[in-house]
Amino acid sequence: MTTVGDEVGDPGAKTSVSPGWEATADLVVVGTGVAGLTAALRARELGLSVLVVTKAEVTDSNTRWAQGGVAVVDLATGDSVADHVADTLAAGGGLCEEDVVRYIVAGGPAAVARLRARGTTFDRADDGSLARTREGGHSAFRVIHAGGDATGAEVERALAADVGRQRVPVLERHIAVDTLRTPSGGVGGLLLLDRDGARCVVRARAVLLATGGFGQLYQATSNPEIATGDGLALALRAGAVAADLEFVQFHPTVLYTPGARGRCPLVTEAVRGEGAVLVDATGARVMPGVHPLGDLAPRDVVSAAITRRMAATGGDHVYLDATGIDGFARRFPTVHAACARVSVDPAQEPIPVTPAAHFACGGVATSPEGRTGVPGLYAAGEVARTGLHGANRLASNSLLEGLVVGERAAEAVAMDLAAGELAPLGRAVPRAVVAPIADRELVQRLMSRHAAIGRDADGLSGAAARIAAVRQDRALDSHRAVEDAALTLLADALLVAAAERTESRGCHVRTDFAERDDVRWQRSLPVRLDATGTPAVLAPALASGAA
Template identity: 40%
Template sequence: MTRENIFKRYQVSFDSKTLQHIFTDTLIIGSGVAGLSAAIHAAKGGSVLVVTKTAINENCTEHAQGGIAAKLSRNDSFKRHIDDTLKTGQGICDDEIVSGVIREGPKRVKELISWGAKFDKENGKLVFTKEGGHSRPRILRARGDSTGKEVEETLINVVKRNPQIRVFEHTFALDLLVSKNTCDGIIAWRSREGKILIWAKQTILASGGCGQVYRETTNPEMTTGDGIAMAYRAGVKLQDLEFVQFHPTTLYVAGAERVLISETVRGEGGVLRNKYGELFMSKYHPGAELAPRDIVSRSIVHEIRRTDHTHVYLDVRHISKEKLRTRFPKIKKLCASFGINITRQLIPVHPSAHYMIGGVKVDQNGRTSMKNLYACGEVSCTGLHGANRLGSNSLLEGLVFGYRTGSMAGMELGVKKEDLPPRSFEEPSKSYSYSELDLEDLKNSLKSLMWRSVGIEREGKHLKEAIRNIKHWSKYIISNEFSSPLGWEIQNMLTVSLLISSAAFMRCETRGVHYRLDHPGTDDKHWKKHIIVYNGKYGFVR
């Protein structure tokens, strides 16, 4: 199926003859768990340059609270973890990928520990907790509820000690440089130098997700879908973009960011109550508070609607004060800053966009459909998550595929030792200039539209409305040429939003995180398959 392609190839005009050129063996876009893991392993084969849009530690990994799911306990098994992942993925996981990642996971976690990561212990032994969808406690945590921060700081320390790795912070990756379906690097922008060309023998996309396309999101401000958008403009195959995971419990206080209240809070005994103080999860699912995330999110939405209220409440008052202090110090401090004493008061919570399950389609080694281009982490679609991600499998995936893509890039460098000559690239200006554009207003309008029409519950007529509005905005935003990150980010957000909405409209069933009010049943006969998109064309693969 072919759809109208309203997107231009490059975001900016440029001439390679007039720009600064930078060379590296491996280029990595992104500095979260996947990107830095890839950098460490790619450095074994040659020089590495990591570019990141903001500071090196400003990413979703840094904010991750819950932990890493891995079979490290004697009371667990690979089979149980595999079965839990497949069950949560609702029939469209890649079985081979699931088995491979889960079996390789403990090795990557032990490697992380050898690099200095300190996970929480009791009596000298690692502590494991349980989250929704998991049949056994297998989630490793660090600093109580700051696992991501421990992981990120460990990886940054390893990267800084490696002379083969350079890091360019505050560098906006604009577009992939491509000739004959081969990636040669990127055009990027830095505030001092302006546009620059970075040439690389191997490029690894690890730029994270796109939660900022939604009004309510747990994601930090930089997660605007840049990697997915630049891959689409370059003609790289994308998959499963209709599947966006919404986290059930984020702090819902006027004026506060939608900060995640980790699922491990429910794993440690926290319960959900409606505005009348009633427990309600058991009537929606036998797993109650530990049901898969998609079910908990929809149950909360139903309860909010039923009780005519704006949110529900997370109750941890029955958990000991000492346990709350040691287990959830970050959450306790955060709530206290808004006058909520979690030992005595209920925590107001509401679902928010949390994780992009779809992304750049890759194989078991992280290779994309384009030569010399890899992808790992949230920007990629590996097949591990299917239609719904099992909690704490994302950091695991980042470690495993960071290792795989970095190692493969390093190996390729050993085979191809010749230098990469710069090619002549020119993108003449073809844009129209629209004056008096209020970009912040458009950004807020897009986020509200996506939340309203392409959120937790979806319906064909509202998806059509979303597609129509996004196309209208795109006609005068995409065609424009901007000179600063805000404009480029909004172009990327429009691109990703249209791709999500279009895939959601096409999938006429309910599966995992994709819930259609007008198609409430799961249809294996027609829809046990994946939606692929590239170059404005849509296709299917089972």
Template identity: 45%
Template sequence: MQRYLMNFDTRRMENRQEECLVIGSGVAGLTAACQLARHGHHVLLVVRDTLQDSNTSKAQGGIAASLGKDDNPQLHLADTLVAGAGLSNESVSRMVVTEGLADIRWLAANGAEFDCYADGTLSLGREGCHSRNRIVHSHGDATGAEVARALNEMVAREKNIRTMEGCYVVDLLVHQGRCYGATALWHGKKICLRARHTVLATGGLGRLFQHTTNPDGATGSGMAMAARAGAELADMEFVQFHPTALALAGCPNFLISEAVRGAGAYLLNSEGKRFMPECHPMAELAPRDVVARCIFREMTKAEVSHIWLDARHIENVAEKFPMIAATCREYGVDIAKDLIPIAPAAHYMMGGVHTDIWGRTNIEALYACGEVACTGLQGANRLASNSLLEGLVFGRRVATIIGKTRLPQAEAGLFWREEKLAEESHAGMMADRKASQQILSRYLGIVREAGEMAVGEEKLRELAARYEGCSAASAAELDLRAGLICGDLIFRGAQRRQESRGAHYRSDYPDKDESLRQHFGDRRKVYDEAERFGDENIAAAAVLGMA
């Protein structure tokens, strides 16, 4: 695995320095930045696109929390463990479902508006694998947008937060097992971002697949840069496919929230027959991996590209789910009168950068939270609406542990460089990215098999070999290179796990194997990478902001 993706020399780049560097503007990154700033820390918040672009802003269903009178954290914990298929860490899960209640109240106290009944009590929805109505939602089906709005307004009010939009973070800077910041492309210019603490909150990798509910920025860039820097990644074989994404030719795979099924919608096969009651006791509200596989089976059996979601019998369905109704209407589907064409699409990565219960990685001063992280909560299959909850909890916990961590002063005069990469242009780059998406979709989809995966793995490595030893020339190429790295890690994890568990299903090993009830990790060995100015140059470098 190539260590750096661009030629650079931090001595010759614009250097920006801040106490804390937070990368990403989803719920985890925004929460971490806000919490750090409110405790007196100075934060540089950088995002590849705009502060409004994230998976969080697209989230529909809501935030899972045991706030109902008939609910409690223990019941929420039990549902989380069932969905996680034996790989959710019980102590981490208990902490999240317990502490998350206060984090939701904090969010509401700071301006987030959640749907309530006339008496002021929260309107709580139901989603797959939940035993109670516990989904806190906003404006029916626009919870993520409301959470992002509230957090962005909090960020704007904090004097201790500086923001940089259009800043693509490329590589982490590590020396003797400690992270000192990162290099980045900012509006096409290479810059160095130095920090005492660096927080990865870069989101997932759904864009590695042909069909996904994720926005354009979900390319696995954070996972890939962490892997290149020597961070441990875990559970990369567990990619969740959401059962119900809009499936119309030429249209984006817009998510049809699980909350629609929670309100009573049915899944119908190509013959118009309901099939989920025969597949699982919870029928349409079974765990996501179960529902996605059952839909895939029906599609394969009938040789069709989609099946149907029937919400016509739900009273006032368009009023309950206004964003879904409006989007479907744009594409000629009236959810109150028409069947909705749906198919599974890549949605969420359970694996990622391995952390402890405080979001710390194996690299000192490097933290991870949100979908980029593998905290132990999600296990082999994420429980619906636990993602926003995890982002809130771990964003806060990362900020807390940073406030308690005392790092020694950085060694004076450190610099990093990579000057040996070939500066080559790749005319077929976009075709290669499309090819990589086809490979992952074909060989790492809902159903996997050893021989098929071996073919796909070889094809992906042939693609990656074209770029090995080369310096990336654009954000688009960086996205491709990140995808090639993450795809390889998914292949490796999927081949190692010779069983079926949660979102990882193998037709050649269709059953669980309790001897494999463990986590598989990957870690690249990284040696000391920084160099040091000669003593006579340190003072001059400090004047330039480089030391």
């Protein structure tokens, strides 16, 4: 058995292992964003042997690209946990679980304190306190930030540095293909592929998925290229239940560039928090009369309003007028640099913007401690559905969730190990994995056309039929194949959930069912693979998600 190196930066911890190696650990964490690295560090503190796996570099994640900040209450400012909870529930369209919301929001201040102790530096106000801004859907200035609009990059830097100091082993350029199963049906490790497609095995008492979202399911997204939903697909194939998959949040304002595909630069919501307003090509305001909070309405409301205005005017973008913000380049250096690359000066002219896929509100159904319904399998961060976000995520609650649930998931693994609830290391033989794959560009085009902000029955069924007609079973023997299989499976799952929900709520907007229907649909839709491997919506009585 080849031994994995002891620290980040040790070549043996990355990609120099020989084909066919095996390793063991108490806990394998898949993903190196805020949830994954926080969980790995906490598990190490609790005395667990930990291995972190990432298909890219240790600092590559959705977290790195987060601009706005962390929503966290400071009682000294007059804010309260109750107010933050109320704002989250209002944004979530009636599908948040209030006890989960309160649990995560209340855990925020302590989690941020520990994050700062790990080396994260947040911006400060003139009086030395943490600087706070307000974002859409928030009733208070509670969003702390770093580097102006580079919060995610600073959080990622600090956590990765601490992982190195604590000598937590990280395996880079390895992708998770399949779970190893215990005799009782639980999860006991992972089959991995290295960058050359060689198979590797990690046997573990527990696996924690922290793989982020699936923004690459769409043609235009704020997400990086790695956001292909691999962890969610892995969980579904392991028998886990997912929920709220139809709720994909489109950020209202990514920088518009004609014909842009892939990751588009985000124009953080904090720009509107500092006073910028949305206008159309004629200079007419977009948001007055749409929502009491105007330009600071929740994201689903703003994205839908922009989409309607574009349809009415025949345009493919609107504008964000930030010319009234003093010191824009200093406050928002990341946005300013992105604008400069397309010859836009935010101090002198409005910024062209359009909505793009941003965040998966649903995911693997878990408890707020990250437990799924499959023994040995845990999930945290965007890949998980804890009940915090409901039908639409409140701005800057994602980093908060990753911090709190990442820690709690590590603690849950330690408790379950101590209680003897996890299977001992086994000798399960990895199975050959074959899965349906459709052309990625076709899937992205169909999802962008029929499963974005405006959906209807004909479009959803047509997209599902087109994907079904072209997909073919293929061996998952490369990183690209694993990603394409995940996107194909998640397209099927999202389409079946979106077709089932015959109403409009939060991020899920149906043009053929334009009204919200609390009588029939104020509930989450659980999805699980049936015996043929096809995603199916479970009847409420059959839904058993998190443990």
